[in-house]
Amino acid sequence: MNEADIAVFIDAAEEFFRVLSGDLPIIGETRIEFAEPPTRDYTGLIQVGGIADGAVWFTADEAPLGEMLRAMHEDPRDQELKLDLIGELAGTVVMNVRERFGTDLRIEVPRVYAPGHPPPLPDRIAYVVPLLWGNGGIDLVIALNFNSDGAH
């Protein structure tokens, strides 16, 4: 797995927002976290194995999820819908990544976590991509170890 392979995760996330609103999200100041990776109110997490292992997740504040629901003509206050939405975001990435890698990369079904239920996070160095959407934060977090020499 190499840099272009990992970019598939980010491209898939951008595509989700493009389809949702017609615009790509603004990418914030990317960073690498060596300590505890970030989580917000809602998290959609994908466990990854095979040519890389770890997890990829989206974690979002209440507010941007509400705005996304409003853009989808749904009730912006509905917590269940927010949980579904963060899962859908993660699921979109899963679909794209499966198309790209097939069985070389094992991708599990996304798991979603509501406020007050922090997800189990892998003990990995994380690459964090803040996606700026409306009034609040959404982070795409990639926390993988690479099992090959970079060739794929």
Added chain:
Amino acid sequence: MDNFVEIVELDGYPNRPDRADDHDIGPATGLLADGKAIYRLAVDAKTRVRNLRLRSALWDCLLKVNGRRDAATIATELQRPLAEVLHDLDRLSLLGIIHEPDAISLQQHLYPNAGPAARPEQKPAMPSTTSPEPNPAPTPIATPSPETRADTRSADCHMPSRRSLQCLLRLIRDRHGSGRHTELAVYRIFTAIPRRMFADAGISSFLFIDETTEITDAELMRALIDETRKQLRLDVCPEMQRCLAA
């Protein structure tokens, strides 16, 4: 080439036609008395600059270094972003015109307990000559393998830089360009290093926007250098090999 300014010789000193008043470059200097790290001019800075064409921005930085200033002060006085000034200072360092602050040089990362005599002799990045020779290219010190020769021209043995981490980032950027792929390449290199090493070094995050994370832990720096060489498939000279094995 509008952003380049011809350097001409005036009474033995490098000069720019529009800088008639401040062309004098003094002798090399050390560290300030308060311990704040500053850049130093190379002993043969005049000779090196004489035959170069420097961008005006580099020239501005060079004159400030001559005034015994640190990077932050230079950025303030030039009213330029610190990151840009650091980049220009790195260029001057690569050209062998200035020396980076001793306290954070790569060799000190690699030889934390050794005195100057124990370190490999630093070869000049450019030939020191007084003969007029326009735009001399830096002498490659690294020994690239045939398949990567074109990509390793900047992998000089000593990789002079204000910060060794920034030097590594430059190597990665040389290979991947800028943008997301470079960031992910950096991430892949970092993930090959045990997470605890960063914690032990007191490093909790690395922000790409400013790249100002300083690594003073010799073991961590060695691991990063080694992993960068491995992933970028860089062959380096025997001196660097000895550094890494130290």
